[in-house]
Amino acid sequence: MLKAAISGDLPCAVSPLIALEYEGKIHDKIEGGFLRISKRDCGKILDALFAMAKVVWKPFQVRPVLSDPSDDKILECAISGNCTHIITFNTKHFPKVVTRLYGIQPMSPRKLLKLWRGNP
Secondary structure (H helix, E strand, O other): OHHHHHHOOOOOEEOHHHHHHHHHHHHHHHHOOOOOOOHHHHHHHHHHHHHHOEEOOOOOOOOOOOOOHHHHHHHHHHHHOOOOEEEOOOHHHOOHHHHHHHOOEEEOHHHHHHHHOOOO
16 A cells, blocks of 8 residues: 555545654554664655655544544544545444545445455
């Protein structure tokens, strides 16, 4: 998915707030030994990803809507970026009763890859 997003084959959206959070979480994983990549290389990958992403500078605010307030910024970015999906390992954090109102479907990375490869 990362290669597809960086190449522009998989459109994505990001806000500055989300970009900073992703960078911080990835750096934590590097420092914790969970990822074997340098912070410099990580920065290059994120720069390439964010260069291809649609940047949502001022997301439409819908807070508080979701049970985890940190997920609200993801939903706001998806709404403002006219996204059709939110790709997440925690689809339960994005109830369809909420996301359906905005035409957004939460989906796991595995399901997206199956769909992408034509094996729904």
